[in-house]
Amino acid sequence: MATMMAPVSAVEVQPQAEPFTEHEASQREVLRCDHCKLVQFRTTADTCRRCKKSLLPELPKVQPAIALVPEPATKSADGGPQVASAVRDLRHVRNLSQRQLAARMGVPRTYISKIENGKAMPTLSSLDRLARALQVDISALLRDAPTRHQDETAVLLADPFLAEIAKYSAHLNATQKSIFLNHVREIAQGRTRRTA
Numbered sequence: 001m002a003t004m005m006a007p008v009s010a011v012e013v014q015p016q017a018e019p020f021t022e023h024e025a026s027q028r029e030v031l032r033c034d035h036c037k038l039v040q041f042r043t044t045a046d047t048c049r050r051c052k053k054s055l056l057p058e059l060p061k062v063q064p065a066i067a068l069v070p071e072p073a074t075k076s077a078d079g080g081p082q083v084a085s086a087v088r089d090l091r092h093v094r095n096l097s098q099r100q101l102a103a104r105m106g107v108p109r110t111y112i113s114k115i116e117n118g119k120a121m122p123t124l125s126s127l128d129r130l131a132r133a134l135q136v137d138i139s140a141l142l143r144d145a146p147t148r149h150q151d152e153t154a155v156l157l158a159d160p161f162l163a164e165i166a167k168y169s170a171h172l173n174a175t176q177k178s179i180f181l182n183h184v185r186e187i188a189q190g191r192t193r194r195t196a
Helices: 020-028 083-093 096-107 109-116 124-134 139-142 144-156 160-169 176-188
Strands: 030-032 039-040
Touching: 083 109, 083 124, 083 139, 096 109, 096 124, 124 139, 144 160
Parallel strands: none
Antiparallel strands: 030 039
């Protein structure tokens, strides 16, 4: 009875690396992988030997500068008035929900939704009621978004305190902006932080 033997595959022999001299070993950086926790020498590719993920620390994401007035979401293609975006932008600036704005006007919430989505065009009397509910002049609802944004920014920057804050806000990093905004909120709510 003949027995069949499986073919033996050749084992690849890799040349042995020469041992490091004391000087070379002292210059190699030892790192711990944040993902698999393997302690190892830094590789030339800066990747972990076990999980192949990067050994470099992740860079913090850069936060955009603080906007005093929210940028308009959509711009008119023809440059004409955009009542829908004007109502939406002004409602957001006033911190109103669609339901709150509808209650101020005495109309159903769905009517405000239709205006903001461009599915309904308000009549002149509805525009007047919208303007009064949003506490703006009716012309603010008929201006194009970029002009309205520039006007609102100019009004805010007319305040010397806000103008000074705007100058410095572009130079703050994300952590500094967060600390600053939290401090302003505490001051606005009448709370003061006690320092030791």
